[in-house]
Amino acid sequence: xxxxxxxxxxxxxxxxxxxxxxxxxxxxxxxxxxxxxxxxxxxxxxxxxxxxxxxxxxxxxxxxxxxxxxxxxxxxxxxxxxxxxxxxxxxxxxxxxxxxxxxxxxxxxxxxxxxxxxxxxxxxxxxxxxxxxxxxxxxxxxxxxxxxxxxxxxxxxxxxxxxxxxxxxxxxxxxxxxxxxxxxxxxxxxxxxxxxxxxxxxxxxxxxxxxxxxxxxxxxxxxxxxxxxxx
Amino acid sequence: xxxxxxxxxxxxxxxxxxxxxxxxxxxxxxxxxxxxxxxxxxxxxxxxxxxxxxxxxxxxxxxxxxxxxxxxxxxxxxxxxxxxxxxxxxxxxxxxxxxxxxxxxxxxxxxxxxxxxxxxxxxxxxxxxxxxxxxxxxxxxxxxxxxxxxxxxxxxxxxxxxxxxxxxxxxxxxxxxxxxxxxxxxxxxxxxxxxxxxxxxxxxxxxxxxxxxxxxxxxxxxxxxxxxxxxxxxxxxxxxxxxxxxxxxxxxxxxxxxxxxxxxxxxxxxxxxxxxxxxxxxxxxxxxxxxxxxxxxxxxxxxxxxxxxxxxxxxxxxxxxxxxxxxxxxxxxxxxxxxxxxxxxxxxxxxxxxxxxxxxxxxxxxxxxxxxxxxxxxxxxxxxxxxxxxxxxxxxxxxxxxxxxxxxxxxxxxxxxxxxxxxxxxxxxxxxxxxxxxxxxxxxxxxxxxxxxxxxxxxxxxxxxxxxxxxxxxxxxxxxxxxxxxxxxxxxxxxxxxxxxxxxxxxxxxxxxxxxxxxxxxxxxxxxxxxxxxxxxxxxxxxxxxxxxxxxxxxxxxxxxxxxxxxxxxxxxxxxxxxxxxxxxxxxxxxxxxxxxxxxxxxxxxxxxxxxxxxxxxxxxxxxxxxxxxxxxxxxxxxxxxxxxxxxxxxxxxxxxxxxxxxxxxxxxxxxxxxxxxxxxxxxxxxxxxxxxxxxxxxxxxxxxxxxxxxxxxxxxxxxxx
Numbered sequence: 001x002x003x004x005x006x007x008x009x010x011x012x013x014x015x016x017x018x019x020x021x022x023x024x025x026x027x028x029x030x031x032x033x034x035x036x037x038x039x040x041x042x043x044x045x046x047x048x049x050x051x052x053x054x055x056x057x058x059x060x061x062x063x064x065x066x067x068x069x070x071x072x073x074x075x076x077x078x079x080x081x082x083x084x085x086x087x088x089x090x091x092x093x094x095x096x097x098x099x100x101x102x103x104x105x106x107x108x109x110x111x112x113x114x115x116x117x118x119x120x121x122x123x124x125x126x127x128x129x130x131x132x133x134x135x136x137x138x139x140x141x142x143x144x145x146x147x148x149x150x151x152x153x154x155x156x157x158x159x160x161x162x163x164x165x166x167x168x169x170x171x172x173x174x175x176x177x178x179x180x181x182x183x184x185x186x187x188x189x190x191x192x193x194x195x196x197x198x199x200x201x202x203x204x205x206x207x208x209x210x211x212x213x214x215x216x217x218x219x220x221x222x223x224x225x226x227x228x229x230x231x
Numbered sequence: 232x233x234x235x236x237x238x239x240x241x242x243x244x245x246x247x248x249x250x251x252x253x254x255x256x257x258x259x260x261x262x263x264x265x266x267x268x269x270x271x272x273x274x275x276x277x278x279x280x281x282x283x284x285x286x287x288x289x290x291x292x293x294x295x296x297x298x299x300x301x302x303x304x305x306x307x308x309x310x311x312x313x314x315x316x317x318x319x320x321x322x323x324x325x326x327x328x329x330x331x332x333x334x335x336x337x338x339x340x341x342x343x344x345x346x347x348x349x350x351x352x353x354x355x356x357x358x359x360x361x362x363x364x365x366x367x368x369x370x371x372x373x374x375x376x377x378x379x380x381x382x383x384x385x386x387x388x389x390x391x392x393x394x395x396x397x398x399x400x401x402x403x404x405x406x407x408x409x410x411x412x413x414x415x416x417x418x419x420x421x422x423x424x425x426x427x428x429x430x431x432x433x434x435x436x437x438x439x440x441x442x443x444x445x446x447x448x449x450x451x452x453x454x455x456x457x458x459x460x461x462x463x464x465x466x467x468x469x470x471x472x473x474x475x476x477x478x479x480x481x482x483x484x485x486x487x488x489x490x491x492x493x494x495x496x497x498x499x500x501x502x503x504x505x506x507x508x509x510x511x512x513x514x515x516x517x518x519x520x521x522x523x524x525x526x527x528x529x530x531x532x533x534x535x536x537x538x539x540x541x542x543x544x545x546x547x548x549x550x551x552x553x554x555x556x557x558x559x560x561x562x563x564x565x566x567x568x569x570x571x572x573x574x575x576x577x578x579x580x581x582x583x584x585x586x587x588x589x590x591x592x593x594x595x596x597x598x599x600x601x602x603x604x605x606x607x608x609x610x611x612x613x614x615x616x617x618x619x620x621x622x623x624x625x626x627x628x629x630x631x632x633x634x635x636x637x638x639x640x641x642x643x644x645x646x647x648x649x650x651x652x653x654x655x656x657x658x659x660x661x662x663x664x665x666x667x668x669x670x671x672x673x674x675x676x677x678x679x680x681x682x683x684x685x686x687x688x689x690x691x692x693x694x695x696x697x698x699x700x701x702x703x704x705x706x707x708x709x710x711x712x713x714x715x716x717x718x719x720x721x722x723x724x725x726x727x728x729x730x731x732x733x734x735x736x737x738x739x740x741x742x743x744x745x746x747x748x749x750x751x752x753x754x755x756x757x758x759x760x761x762x763x764x765x766x767x768x769x770x771x772x773x774x775x776x777x778x779x780x781x782x783x784x785x786x787x788x789x790x791x792x793x794x795x796x797x798x799x800x801x802x803x804x805x806x807x808x809x810x811x812x813x814x815x816x817x818x819x820x821x822x823x824x825x826x827x828x829x830x831x832x833x834x835x836x837x838x839x840x841x842x843x844x845x846x847x848x849x850x851x852x853x854x855x856x857x858x859x860x861x862x863x864x865x866x867x868x869x870x871x872x873x874x875x876x877x878x879x880x881x882x883x884x885x886x887x888x889x890x891x892x893x894x895x896x897x898x899x900x901x902x903x904x905x906x907x908x909x910x911x912x913x914x915x916x917x918x919x920x921x922x923x924x925x926x927x928x929x930x931x932x933x934x935x936x937x938x939x940x941x942x943x944x945x946x947x948x949x950x951x952x953x
Contacts, residue, residue: 009568010476012392016657049655051390054476110385112652141389141652203654211660211671211786 001228003029003044006072008063008091013049013205017085020205021046024221034066043228044081045072047088049141049203059102059144060090069095081125081228082197086142089189089199098192098199099157100149105142106182112141114213115180117188117202118168121161124191125227126198129219135172136216138202140180140188145201147183147190157190165189165200234258238267247274253605260599268537268585268593273600275503275541276510279762282604285728286760289741293755294748299717300756301422307348307499308418309756310425311718313782317672318422319679320354323362323415323722323778325761329470330412334379339387339473341414343545346391347499350482351548353426353489354418357656358670359388361398361414362683362722362776366407368639368952373402376410377953383473384414385650390475391482394659395651397668399683402639402952405691408766413722413759415778417681419672426489428498430551430577431516435495437509437575438557440564441481441547444505445530447471448543458727458765477546477569484567485548493556500547506540508549509575510583514601519580524587528570536587551577611734617692620826622811625887629930629938631820632864633946635891636872638819641861642950664873665792666711666857669783678783680714686860687772688813689828694739698775699831701740702747703895705779707857710840711898713790713847714781719748721758721777726770728762736773737762743831744775750833751840753779790847790855790900794874794925799854799901801867801878801923802908805839808863808892815861816891829893836896842915843898851908854901862891866899867923868930868943877927877940882920901925 003021007014014031022028030040034052039045053062063069069091076082076097084092092098105111114137119130130136149157157163165188169178174186181201189200204217235241244254247270257265257273265273275281283290295303301318302310308322326341342359349356361384366373388395393416430437448471488494496516498508505527513520524536530544552560557573564571578584585593625631635641648663660678661669667680684704690697702719709716721744726733748755764771783789794801811817812826846852854874858866871878884890902908905921912919931937 010390010479012390012479012655016655019657050392051476051479054390054474056476109382110389110650110652112389112654113649139654141654143389206654206657212654212657213662 001025001027001043001225002041003046004032004039004042005029005046005048006032006034006068008034008052008066010052010054011048011050013085013203017046017048017205020208020221023208024218025225032068034063034068037067037071039071039075042080044083044224045075047084047091049086049088052087052091060087060094063091064094073097076197079194079196081224084199085203085205086201089201090144092197092199097197098190099153100147102144103146103148104144105146110143111180112139114139115202116168116170116178117165118172120163120166124164124195126220126223127164128223128227133172135168137214138204138216139206140202142201145181145183147187149184154184158185160193162190163187164191164198234264236264236266239270244270247271248278249274253277260596268540269595271537271541272506272595275506276600277604281503281507283760284605285607285609285762286723286737287606288608289738292741293745295754295756297752297754300754303754303756304758306427307351309718309720310352311756312422316422318420318425319417319780320349320352320420321415321417321720321778321780322348322757323413323720323776324348324759325722325724326412326414327409327724327761327764330380331410333470334376335383336470336472338380338383338412340471340545341412342384342387343473343475343478344501345414345416346393346478347501349416349418350485351426351497351499352420353424354420355486356393356416356418358417358668358681359393359395359414360668360681360683360778362685363398363400364406364411364774365402367404368402370407373952380410380412381647381650387473387475389652391479392655394653394655396653396659396670397663397681397683400644400647401687403687403772405772408769409764409771411724411771411774413776415683415720417679417780424489426494426497428496428512429515430496430512430518432495432551433518433577433579435551435554435577436557436573437520437522437577438550438552438560439527439547439572439574441569442474442477442544443528443530443570444539444542445544446534446538446542449538449541458763471543471545473545480567480569481546481548484564484569488560488563491559493552493560495551495553497548497550500549502543504541504543510597510601512549513577513583514597519578519582519597520575521578521584521586522575524585526572526574528572536585536592609728609734610731611738612731613735613739614694614732617827620812620823622817622823622826623821628864628890628932629936631816632868633938633943634819635815635861635865636868636943637946637950638815639950639952640815641865643947644951645948646951646953660786661712661789661791666708667714669712669789671786676786678786680709680712680781680783682708683776683778684708685774685776687774688824690736690740690773690775692813693828694736694773695743696828696831697773698740698743699747699833700895701775701777702744702751702753703831703836704859705777706751706753706836706840709779709781710844711790711855711857712783713788713844714783715844716751716753716779716781718756719753719777719779721755721775723760724764724771724774724776725762726765733770740773740775747833751837784848788848788850790853792856792870792873793854794870794876794901795854796903797876797926799903799925800905800921801899801901801925802905803863803897803899803920803922804843804917805897806894806918807920808889808894810892810894811888814891814893816887829895831895839896839917842917846911852900852902856899858897858899862893864890870899870901871930871940872944872947876925877929878923878925879927879931880923880933882922883933
C-alpha cells in the first residue's frame with residue numbers, strides 16, 4: 001500500500017498517523033507538503049489531524065484551498081482512497097468532498113477522551129476487519145466536531161448508508177448522553193457516495209497498541225492495507 | 232541629587248519601577264543620565280522578574296549538580312542525560328500576573344513562553360504540565376479565572392500539538408486576588424545537538440525570526456514585579472496575545488534549521504523581549520551587539536525604538552548564524568511563512584548599540600547592566616512554629632470520605648484535562664489522573680515520568696518543611712510509577728519580598744527544598760521566581776512548586792494507581808498515619824486550618840521510595856499510589872475509582888489520623904499475594920500494614936458499613952468548581 005500524508009502548516013497528527021501506517025503496513029508513507037501541486041502515485045491519501053492554518057477563518061477552510069487540495073480532489077474523484085481524521089475531516093467538508101459541516105462542540109469546550117463508536121457498515125474498504133455493529137473505543141480530541149447537515153442531506157447520507165461510525169453508549173446505543181459534541185444522529189464519521197472518501201472526528205491512529213490504551217484503531221489500517229494492496 | 236536626561240524625570244524613573252538607589256547606580260554605570268530608551272532597558276533588566284534580585288542570594292544555595300546534569304540553571308532550560316545519546320530538557324515558569332488580568336491570553340502565552348525556552352535549546356517539546364492555584368471555590372471571580380486559564384492552556388497546547396499530560400490545582404482564599412499559573416515543558420534532544428545562548432563569535436549576523444513586533448506586552452516584566460491594587464484591571468494592555476499557530480511553525484522551522492549546523496547561538500524573546508534576549512546573548516558570550524532597529528519586522532507603522540526594545544510580542548527568536556548561512560536559514564523560515572531579518576551584528580565592544588534611522592539612539596555597557604544588576608539580602612523573619620491542634624475524631628469515616636473526595640482540592644480534575652489534548656504525539660502511556668504522567672521516549676521502550684507538586688498549606692505553617700515536602704512528593708510520584716527521579720525545576724511563588732515574614736517564607740522554603748533535593752538526589756536544573764503575588768496587602772500562600780522528571784527504564788513494568796484484579800491485597804508501605812495538622816481532613820471536615828505541617832524524614836523518604844521502585848522494576852508490583860493529600864483512605868478510594876473495583880477494608884483501625892493523616896513517605900500497593908512483599912519489607916526494615924482486599928463494587932468497612940463506588944464516583948466527578 002502506497003500511502004501519502006498531506007502536511008499543512010499547523011498539522012500536528014501527521015507524524016502520529018505516519019507512525020501508525022508504518023507500524024501496520026511496514027511501509028513509511030510519503031509526506032506531502034501542502035504547497036506542492038503534484039501527488040506521487042498513491043493508494044491512500046491521509047489528511048491528518050491538527051490545527052491547519054491555526055483553524056483561523058473556519059477549521060479546514062484555508063487548507064481546503066491550498067494547492068495540493070486540487071490534486072487530492074482529482075484523485076478522490078478518480079476513486080483513490082482518502083482518509084480525513086479530525087482536522088482532515090473538516091478539510092474534506094470544506095473542500096466539498098464530503099457533505100455537511102463540523103461546528104463548535106455543543107458544550108463549547110475542547111474535548112479529549114476515549115469514546116465508544118459503533119461500526120455501522122463493515123463492508124467498506126475502511127472497516128472490513130471490524131464486525132458489523134461492533135463497538136470500538138477510539139479517542140477524540142477536538143473543539144469543532146459537531147456534525148451538521150441539512151435535513152435532506154442527512155436523510156440522503158443515512159439512506160445511502162454513508163454513516164460509517166456513530167457515537168454510542170456501553171450498550172451500543174446512540175443516546176444523547178453518548179454524544180460528546182452534539183453531532184446530528186450521533187455521527188462520528190461518514191463516507192462519500194462512492195465510499196472511497198472517509199472523514200471521521202475520532203483518531204484511530206491513537207489506538208494502535210496496548211501501551212496507548214488499546215488497539216481498536218488497528219483494524220481500520222489493516223482493512224485499508226488488505227484492500228489496497230490487492231490493487 | 233540625581234540628574235536626569237531631558238526625556239526623563241524623577242516621576243518617569245519611578246514609573247519604570249526603579250528605586251532612587253537603582254537609578255543612581257544606572258547613572259554611575261552609564262557615566263551620564265540614561266535617555267528614555269536606555270531607562271526602559273534598565274527598568275526591565277533590573278526588574279525582579281528578569282534580575283531575581285531578591286532571590287538570587289538564596290537560589291545559589293540550591294544543589295544544581297550531579298553526574299546526570301548536562302546543563303544546570305542559567306540557560307533557557309535545564310538539560311539532563313537520559314542515556315542512548317539523548318537528553319531531557321525542561322523548565323517551569325510562572326505567568327501569574329497576566330493570567331489574573333486576562334486569564335485566557337495570560338495562561339496561553341505562559342505555555343507559549345515555556346515551550347520556546349525548551350525548543351530554543353534544540354529539544355522537541357514532548358509534554359506540557361501545569362500547576363494552578365485559584366481563590367476560594369465560591370469567590371465570584373474563581374470560576375471565570377478557572378475557565379479562562381484552562382481554556383487558554385488548552386487553546387495553546389492543543390494547537391501546537393504538544394500533549395498536556397499532567398498538573399495540579401488547588402483552591403484557597405489566599406489566591407482570591409492572585410491566581411497562580413505555572414507552566415512546565417519537557418522536551419527531548421540529542422546530546423550532541425543542544426543549543427546555547429552565548430553569542431561569542433565576533434562579526435556574525437544577528438537574526439530575528441518568527442512573528443512581527445507589535446506594541447503588546449510593553450513592560451510586562453515590570454508589571455510582574457509589583458503588587459496588585461484596585462487599578463490592576465487597567466494593566467490589561469500589558470498582557471501579550473499568543474498565536475499558537477505561529478509557535479507551531481516556529482518550532483518546526485527552528486528544529487529544521489537546527490538539524491543543519493548554521494546556528495551559533497539562539498535565544499527566545501521572552502520577558503523584556505528584544506532587550507533581554509540580545510543582552511543575554513552578548514553578555515554570556517562576553518561580546519557586544521549592534522542592533523539596527525529599522526530592520527526589526529514591525530506589525531504597525533510609527534513604532535519607536537523604545538517600543539521595539541520593550542515589546543513582549545510572542546513567538547519571536549533571536550539567533551546568530553555562521554556568516555554566509557543566512558540564505559539557507561531564510562529559505563527555511565520563509566517556507567514556514569515566518570519573518571526573517573538580519574537585525575544586527577555581534578561586536579567586540581562589550582556594549583549594546585542601538586541604531587535608528589542612521590543615528591545611535593542607545594548605547595549601554597552590557598556586563599555592568601546584565602551581570603551587576605542589584606542583589607539584595609532582604610531582611611527575613613522565620614515563620615513561628617505552629618501549636619499542636621486538637622483535631623476531632625471522625626464520627627463517620629465514610630461520610631467524611633464522601634466529603635473529601637468531593638472537595639475542591641481532591642475531586643476529579645477530569646473536566647480540566649479533557650480540555651487538554653493529552654494524547655497527541657502518540658507516546659502518552661500514562662494519562663492524567665495517576666501519580667505521574669508518563670510519556671514514552673519516541674521509538675524506545677523507556678519513558679519520562681513527570682509531576683508537578685506543592686502543598687502550600689504546609690509551606691504556610693512551616694516553610695522549610697513545606698519546601699522539602701514539595702520535593703519529596705515529586706520523588707514519591709515518580710517512584711510510584713516505577714521511575715528513577717532525575718532532577719527538578721522549581722517555581723517559587725511568593726508575596727512581597729520586602730516584607731520580612733514573606734522573605735522568611737522564601738528563605739525557609741529554599742532551605743527545605745535544597746535539603747530534600749540533596750537527600751533525594753534530584754538537583755535543581757532550572758527554575759523561575761514570581762514575587763509580589765499580593766493584592767491590597769493580602770499575600771498568597773507560599774507556593775514553591777517543584778516540577779520533577781524521572782526515567783522509567785522499561786515501560787512494560789510501569790505501575791498505575793488503578794486496581795486491576797479482584798482479590799488483590801492492598802498493603803500500606805511505610806508507617807501508620809498519625810498526623811492531622813494541616814490535613815485536608817481537618818480543613819474540609821472540621822473547618823480547621825491548624826497545627827504543624829507533617830514532618831519530613833528525608834532518609835526514610837529515600838529508603839521507602841527506593842524500596843517501592845525496586846519492586847515495580849522487578850515486576851512484583853504493578854499497582855501503586857503514594858499517600859498524600861487526604862491520607863490513606865482517600866488514596867484507597869482513588870485506586871478503587873481508577874480501576875472501577877471495590878474494596879473491603881480489613882484493618883480495624885478507627886482513628887481519623889490512621890485513615891486521613893498526611894504523614895509522609897508512604898505508599899499503597901496492590902498485589903495478588905502479599906507474602907513475598909512482607910518478606911522483602913522485613914529484610915529492608917520497612918513497616919507494612921495489610922489494609923484491604925479488592926472485591927465487589929463498594930468500599931466496605933469491617934463493620935459492614937459501606938458506600939457504593941458509583942456514589943463515590945458521582946461525588947468525585949461533580950466536585951470541581953467549574
